Amino acid sequence: MRLIKSIVLVVLAVIGIGTLVALDIADRDIIYSLHTPEEEMNEFHLYKTTGEVKKAYERNYDNPKYLFPRGKVEKIKLYKNQFLISRITSKTLSNENAIAMVDFLNTPNNFDWTETTWRLTESEYILRFFDNDNNEIGKIWLCLEECGMTKSIPFSPNMKFGGLSMTGRENLKDLLGRITQSPSKARNEVG
Incomplete structure (x- = not known):
């Protein structure tokens, strides 16, 4: 009987650890296929x-249809892209910082046309954007130190090909510095 209990405990522990790892990978990466709408x-x-x-991107810089994250933002959460502890280290942006972040991401001068190859696992931070119903409406990965690139879902022409100018x-480093040092209790509506 003790052998059966030990086997059950080991199996449950393996399932629990496997579930945590799978949820973490799903949280920090793209594990589903992305469909680009035909019109886009x-x-x-x-x-x-x-x-x-x-030229198509430039024509659509101010098009409200393509402003990131294409919905009304209630809150933004910043995650450090670290295995298994990203949710524990998350911060909810204050109303002021959330507005500044949305403005930053929709300002084409903050981006240039560079395009490099990089993996999402190289990003230091992940930002997740939520609506009033707590549904995720946008996600962006920030690779600052190694490559200066971003990857966003959904796509926005304001971010060009994802390279930071x-x-x-500099603007993003300043903004992230304010975010990581300020208390993040505000959950007021932004945007």
């Missing part, structure tokens, strides 16, 4: 040269 594909990418893609890198 036609507007920005289909049969276009790089120059035409850039020198101005954008």
Whole structure:
């Protein structure tokens, strides 16, 4: 009987640890396929040269349809991209910092046209954007130190190809410095 109890406990422990690891990977990475709407594909990418893609992005900088994160933001959470402890280290942005972050992400001057190859696991931070019903409406990965790149869901032409400009890198470092040092209790509506 003790052998059966030991086996059951080991199996439950393995299942529990496996579940924690799977949830962490799902939280910090993209584990599902992304579908680009046909209208968006036609507007920005289909049969276009790089120059035409850039012009399509520029035409849509101020288009409210493509402003990130394409919905009314109730709260933003900042996560350090660290295995198994990212949720524990999360911070909810204050109303002031949340507004500043949304403004930053929708300002094309903070981004340039560089495009590099990098993996989401290289990002230092993940920002998750939530609506009034606590549904995630946007997510962005920030790779600052190694590559100066971002990856956002949903896509926004304001972020160009995801590369941060020198101005954008400095602005983002300042903003993240304010966020990580300030108390994050405010959950007021922004945007």
